[in-house]
Amino acid sequence: MEEGVTSVPEGTRSAVLRRAALWLAFLAPFFYLTYGLANWQASLRADVPNLAFAWEKHIPFIAWSIVPYWSINAFYALSLFVNDTTDDVGRLARRYLTAQIIAVVCFLLFPLQAIFVRPETHGLPGFMFDVLGGFDKPFNQAPSLHIALLVIIWDHWRVRLKGPVLGIWHVWCLLIGISVLTTWQHHLIDIPTGALLGLFALWLFPAQKTSPIATFHLTGDRRARRLALAYALGAVLFLLIAVLSLRNSGAGLLWLWPSVALALVAIGYAGAGPQVFQKDGNGSTSLASRWLLWPYRLGAKVNRWWWTRKLPAAVEVADRVFLGRAPDRKELAAYSSVVDMTAEFPARCVPGLNWHSIPSLDLLALTPESIRAGALAVDDARRNGPVLVCCALGFQRSAAVVACWLVRSGRATNAKAAADHLMTLGRTVHLKQATYAAIDEAAR
Secondary structure (H helix, E strand, C coil): CCCCCCCCCHHHHHHHHHHHHHHHHHHHHHHHHHHHHHHHHHHCCCCCCCCCCHHHHHCCCCHHHHHHHHHHHHHHHHHHHCCCCHHHHHHHHHHHHHHHHHHHHHHHHCCCCCCCCCCCCCHHHHHHHHHHHHHCCCCCCCCCHHHHHHHHHHHHHHCCCCHHHHHHHHHHHHHHHHHHHHCCCCCCCHHHHHHHHHHHHHHHCCCCCCCCCCCCCCCCCHHHHHHHHHHHHHHHHHHHHHHHHCCCCHHHHHHHHHHHHHHHHHHHHHHHHHHHHCECCCCCECHHHHHHCHHHHHHHHHHHHHHHCCCCCEEEEECCEEEEECCCHHHHHHCCEEEEEECCCCCCCCCCCEEEEEEECCCCCCCHHHHHHHHHHHHHHHHHCCEEEEECCCCCHHHHHHHHHHHHCCCCCCHHHHHHHHHHCCCCCCCCHHHHHHHHHHHC
């Protein structure tokens, strides 16, 4: 299973092994102590509820599936030792710790129980079930810590394996995921909530990047604060919907997904910045960002359609430079390059298309540095063919960049004149006086 794992210098390997051993010496007892505490606390209650769907009684009990179920314990430990640097070890351990702490807090505050009684099992599966029953009681359900850790461990290995071994890894992880149901350890709703928790741990400690909240400082921008508050209230609203929906069905927990998405966006506006979307300069986004923030992106797409439904997707400004909204895939055939000012939308993967991204938050004024970077990217990209400069709607962020390009290239005398020219092309432009000043500064 180690095919594709990169080689590590001997000195670094020794440091990695030492760091992994230290982390494992802490994480293993911490896991059993906290998990056991949650089990014990729930066992004292006489009214522990469950969130099983009626049809789940038809899920078969498959005794041998305890083998993949148990295997996650081995991968949990082994993954700590398969790293290139001590920083990689620390990142993985922090992901483990994040998932465990949040899950145990949920188990303590809102314990749930599995209601199916397993039939008597013999042989190796019977032995493994007996060992499992020695420390695991049927109270730690949603979010499934087993699934959260599976997401983390699957992600850890998928970038280290290649070829057929990677395919085997995906299949084995699928078996581990299914086994939480076929061993009657969990109910269905525990799976998506556990996956959400695992993705959050990946988002909080991303690979090759600093944590999106590492440089958080509360913004002094009043507009950003108002937007942060609006998104935070949206997160609370969906949380309340989730709680109230549980009276009718365990599916109500799915409302936690948009709640988490809006909470992360609120953190971005409050001071973390566009890093919450984890978008790179080539427009790619992390796996965790794509899934965690999907509900927000869905809302952003609907908003884009509503405001631009009666407008052309893009208009030519001058010399094969186009201004428009975030494009659909079929619209990209007309361009050789895209200068993308959004943080919220990932790049479209189109062969031969050059995508240059300068992530920025919607409805906030761009800095002169971001505007200048966008204008320089336009100048560079137009040598290769038609260029689309876009943001979500094409009204503000991209309009500021194109206005700056017009001024820098001598096609407009100042930002106001550039904006007036854009308005004559049939595109709505929403630029304020402060943005005009930032454009003129960036154009110098």
